[in-house]
Amino acid sequence: MSRKNFLFQKSVNALLDILKNEYVVGDNLPSDLTIANRLDVSRSTARKTIDYMIEQGFIVKLGSQKTLYAMPQKSHYFAVNKQSMSKDKQVEEHFLNLILNGKIKPGDRFSELELARQSNCNTVTVREFLIRFSRFGLIEKSPRSQWQMKNFDEQFVDELYEVRHLFEMYSLSSFMQLEETKPHWQQLEALLLEHQEIEPHMEERFHEFPKLDQKFHTLMQSAQPNQFVSQFYDIISFVFHYHYQWDRNSEKDRNTVAVHEHIDIISKMLMKDYRGATLALEKHLNTAKESLKNTAIL
Amino acid sequence: MSRKNFLFQKSVNALLDILKNEYVVGDNLPSDLTIANRLDVSRSTARKTIDYMIEQGFIVKLGSQKTLYAMPQKSHYFAVNKQSMSKDKQVEEHFLNLILNGKIKPGDRFSELELARQSNCNTVTVREFLIRFSRFGLIEKSPRSQWQMKNFDEQFVDELYEVRHLFEMYSLSSFMQLEETKPHWQQLEALLLEHQEIEPHMEERFHEFPKLDQKFHTLMQSAQPNQFVSQFYDIISFVFHYHYQWDRNSEKDRNTVAVHEHIDIISKMLMKDYRGATLALEKHLNTAKESLKNTAIL
DNA sequence: CTTCTGATTTTTATAAGTAAAAAACAATTG
DNA sequence: CAATTGTTTTTTACTTATAAAAATCAGAAG
Structure with missing residues (x-):
């Protein structure tokens, strides 16, 4: 700017x-x-x-x-156009576009200079963006060599899900310990309704699911907010978003299954069936993990 | 370079x-x-x-x-002197020195330009370092304003320890499930000996503890390696190192207690007393958390 | 003496440029 | 033709420079 x-x-x-x-x-x-x-x-x-x-x-x-x-x-008024974004945002948009459209695939190398040229800004800006982005663990570089998209392998998925499992289970447990009077319970109930509303119409409304998913996990975490957990969720979300771009076909099926699983979990939670909810969550996480693995370019 | x-x-x-x-x-x-x-x-x-x-x-x-x-x-041969470090390393050294010596305290603001002048390099290098360093969650900045050392408050410690607790307990559980034949058990036994060796001489040898601590936690994690967990440990280690600089006095006491607690945990682990080990670990984590809170500039 | 203004200083965000290092290319040799 | 060399192109790591924005300072006004 x-x-x-x-x-x-x-x-x-x-x-x-x-x-x-x-x-x-x-x-x-x-x-x-x-x-x-x-x-x-x-x-x-x-x-x-x-x-x-x-x-x-x-x-x-x-x-x-x-x-x-x-x-x-x-x-x-001054005309506000696309170029009014900070350079940083421009690079971000360009780069995410590249990887979300499969222009840069796991294992690929890419240069700062090229990105700079493409996104019409200088190498410093690009590099700063990439350094910031590298916290997601998806890209890395060693001195004097180009950046590389990390391989999205089975081990990566396993490790990601190991931590996710830990965090989700912990969130569930925290949530279940909330007093009956807390507003969280009403919010959960409302969320159940939202799920039940789209459930019979997944054929057309499957694309509404990601928003619900987001809501669900945010609500779960709200029982015991933690900046490190939230940070980790940013990674998860991104990896998902990133990864499923390559597999739009199965999206409807995936989401349909997930809605059912969410309904299952939330119902059990509302019935204060901690054990049942745990099992349902366990199942949900496993489904998600397997589906990610199946899609993954291994 | x-x-x-x-x-x-x-x-x-x-x-x-x-x-x-x-x-x-x-x-x-x-x-x-x-x-x-x-x-x-x-x-x-x-x-x-x-x-x-x-x-x-x-x-x-x-x-x-x-x-x-x-x-x-x-x-x-070419003479290799201090200046042979990459600029990046020079900035790192300078900056860590500043915060480890309390020159920059929680809540303080500082400018890239000043750091650049002090560490004898340019603002781009400084900024890139700071962006990389910000993954530890100790500094932050908003656009167009200076960097700020985050407040090291009770909530931060609580959240840090919440995650640490989750991870350590998980590591313990993974470790306990290792087969008897795995080399990990011998390494654990050796580690116990090392602890017992310095335990009676903590008066003089208390400064050897950090290395043991490191070894212990690395060993625990080796049962189920996970890049996200390791990454988080980098943060923990840094926060500790960083924080205790301000409280050198109590170091001996802290370490003495910690050695005892480690011995307690390891012994229980070797006896395959999972429940006992869990309790001991729980106690250890609490001690550490409280001691951090007491030292903290809140 | 606090709040506001006008003028001044500092800092950030960004650009442009470059020596050193890496990578790619093309010719050559065994 | 695979490996090696000499040559050329590209990229990284870094420096210097600067408009725009932020922060500071010293008076002026309420």
Whole structure:
């Protein structure tokens, strides 16, 4: 953003919105700091946007008193296009696209320079993104050599699921210990209904499942929030999302089975059948693991 | 390294070593590729070192045949000093030093630029290091603002220990299921001896404990290796190391207690007393957690 | 003396450029 | 023709430079 002052432009647009919605011509405007906080930028940037407004004639200044002089129109907004993303986001989008579309497959090597060229930015930005992304454990590099997509092998899946198993079981246990009065139980009940609602219509609505899945696991974790567990879930989610791109065909079947399994787990939980819920969860995790393994390019 | 051709220099030194130890004057040398592989560098670099040797007169070339012409002496080696570290390592050393010496405390903000100046390198290198380091969850930054050392609060410790507890208990369970014939049991026995050996002399030998601790946890994990678990242990180790710098006084006491607890756990494990070992481990983890909390700057 | 403003300094995000190293290519030799 | 060499191209690791944004500072105004 720094070379192209997008933050400034966004601020201008945001300020125009605020002026339009909350002030009328003749009103005095609040202090720089107030505006800066409102726009969620530094005072320097807020100041620059105000100066710009003055230049454009929307605001006049008498001493240090800022007054709204004219109402801005649509045409005064800066156009916000795709390029307004930070370079970082641009790289991210490009890279995820590549791997989600199978352009980069497990075992493949790729260079920073090439990515930089493709995503129209410089190597530093690319490299910084890749370093950040490497926390997912899907790519790695050794000094002076290119990055490599790690092999997505059986062992990787096993280890991933080992930890997932531990965490999910722990979440379940924490959840089951919640007092009856906690709102979690109502949320769980509501979630059951949502599942039951789409269950008979999976033929058409199977693509709604991922959202439910997300909800379910978030709810489970909410019983005992833990930043390390959440972090790990980011990895799981990504690996799933990443991996199933190659196997769109079986998606409907997979989701249908999963909905049933979720219903099973949640029902048992609501009946306070800890043992039953554990077994159902165990089964669910195994299904997921096996299906991942079957899809995997091993 | 790139500006100062350290890899080249290291290669020269390595090749000199090889020549001295494995060849005599008059010997023909193997192919570029063979040498490159041996030096663990690309052929280009290997080639450059060979060319340098020719320039220096140690090697002569007839057509494409390389022959050792003179034996190198000590004085021909490149001096390898501290600056031979990659910039990256230099930043790492500097930064860890800062936080381990309490120069940067929880909650503190710090700038990339300052670190760059202090560690005598540029902001890009610093930033890349910080991004990599941020996986430990101890620092964070939001766009356009400085980095911040996260608060090391009770919740952080609790969450850390929650996961640690899960992992350790799982490791224990995996270990206990190992067949009697596995070498792990002998290693465990040996480890018990090591503990018992220093136990009566903790007054002087308390500083030997961290190594034992490391060994113990590595051994436990070896029963069921898992990259995610190992990764998490890196965090734990670092947090410990980091944190206890501020409380050197109680180190002896802490370690003395810990040695006893380890002995307790290992003994129970060797007796195949799973229940007893679990309880002992539970106690050990609690001690550690409490001691961390007491030290913590909350 | 707190809040605000205007001016100044620092820092971040990004670009452009480059020596060193790696990789790819093409010619050659055994 | 497989392995090796000499040559060329590409990439990485790093430096320097700078517009944009943030942070700081010193007065001014309430």
